[in-house]
Amino acid sequence: MNARDTVLGRIRAALADVPADEAPQDVPVARDYLADHAGADPTGLFADRVADYRAEVVRTAPADAKQAVAEALRRRGVRSLVVPPGFPEEFLPDDGPWQRLGDDPQLTVAELDAADGVLTTAAVGIAVTGTIVLDTGPGQGRRALTLLPDYHLCVVREEQIVGDVPEALAALDPARPLTFVSGPSATSDIELDRVEGVHGPRTLVVVLVGAEPVV
């Protein structure tokens, strides 16, 4: 008998107490939890929660977005910037003191490792958890692009923000590789003392494009 038959046979024997006519759906699962914990202002909550992870959040109106991106890159002193295919022109600074690296043809691992930063969009933002989700769609690039450079600037449009995790999962396509990013990489492995920045980008900046917040 091969291992597959062995394991499946053992499982069936172990489940002898489960009635033969019981279907998976017969085991009740109550879905009475809340679909959303976000409240009235998901955008504001998203901004707060992202900042809570010690990521930088910049809120800007659509007309000023390009400027906000350029300023953030200058503040950081970025000299080489990875810009994935499909990044929207409307958010792309026209020029700056950086060299632009497209990923077509694909950059090598060494080239990515040497780049100062990466500029992307996102697929979805989750307000309650302060998460951005990347699905490798246009403007996001393959996964390595947002992993190796030490600085990640992500442009999120207000209308991409959903309240909570259930809505986000419903909006995403699991067939694509997905990366849920909540703040910069971090570790608490040394005396549970949180340190931001281990292997992934140590600095995450989110430029949030939408109506200006009412102050």
Next chain:
Amino acid sequence: MTTGTGDGLVWLDTPAFPEAARTALADTQLRGNLRRATGTIRDKRLAVTGELADWEQLRAAGAALKRRTLRHLDCYLVELEESVTRAGGTVHWAADADQANRIVTELVRAAGADEVVKVKSMATQEIGLNEALAEAGIAAYETDLAELIVQLGGDRPSHILVPAIHRNRGEIQGIFRREMAAWGRPAPEGLTDEPRALAEAARLHLREKFLRARVAVSGANFAIAGTGTVGVVESEGNGRMCLTLPQTLITVMGIEKVLPAWSDLEVFLQLLPRSSTGERMNPYTSTWTGRTPGDGPQDFHLVLLDNGRTATLADTVGRQALACIRCSACLNVCPVYERTGGHAYGSVYPGPIGAVLTPQLAGVDKAPSLPFASTLCGACYDACPVKINIPEVLAHLRAEVVESKRRSHRAPTPEALVMRAAAAALATPRRLSAAQRSARLGSHLLARKGRIGRLPGPLRAWSDSRDSPQPPAETFHAWWRRTHPGETRSGESR
């Protein structure tokens, strides 16, 4: 050295729990580290779970989904195999540790590699994969910071989430300075004991390994039967490195980790980070489905591991332990864990969940003292995001230990005596007596007493003192004085 079913699940050179606990209790440094660490993480967890008004409903849904999955595990695994295969991955089945190790070794060889990078996987620790690979001449590099500390220190993990929780910054600094050079890039000159500096040293040390790695071995937090999607939940980005950069990815996953549908993740992605690190969401969660042309590994293998899980499944009481999502909340609230640390459990799976999982996976005769490594206070049950009734399973396994000893005609008296000593050691001081006075815990004790009653025979003395809401007569201090004549407890702070 590990042996038995060819795996690293139970460390047979570790003494039985009571003996190991006694050693750990004498280590004031360890106890100080643990008290601080578990206290911090407990507070964080309570803060973020308290934010969700429907936390109890989420727990109930998590428990129900796991129950549904386990009762129909064969169907979901077959469905998972189909979906992963359809998406371009290859599924392997392993009935035990040896089979799993052989599959992985052959896959690494087929990829022409003599080293692999690894992202934290309890399943591969359980099967002793690193040792098996070493025997085949393949180097396995742990990339999780805590795992790296454990590996470089020639040490063993002592916590599910923070495997090096027993090490403080000074010890880690020493390990990095001494050992890094032998494994690759040495520690930077003048490395301090600042956590930031230590994390930076790990980043530099591992970078070259990530960039040149051709094969990665990972665990999995879940796999979705319906879509074939596999996921890893992490913090540091070492997971992303392993899942993205190499050409070949081998994921070793216990069969119980399958979930029915993509939408079911909405429950677990809320439960897990909050219970585990006490965050609303962990920094990185990666999901992938088979392979994606032009992005990430082009060769993906999923190894489905039994290794004692089906035996656990066969026990209708013990089965619930397979619902565990390895959040480690039960460790952080456990008065016994806080005082003994993880090593005393002598297993890859420490703490309350280890006390029920290890004897079931390896057989109660391999770890007969573990079901007794608890005060049955019920804190683990209250904390568990998937509502595993650990005290219930412990009581059930205690009865099994007694039965197995009776069958083998071994006189249980000596072990019962050791356990009695440990009972006193673990029961006090202050912290536990305070816990035992709390009304909430008291109600658990009463409910349980109605169900299990006393243990028979020579273990009665143990169960009597354990099940009683009253602290035993002998305090830790008294026990210490009695068992360590002539020693002072310098450095003992509380």
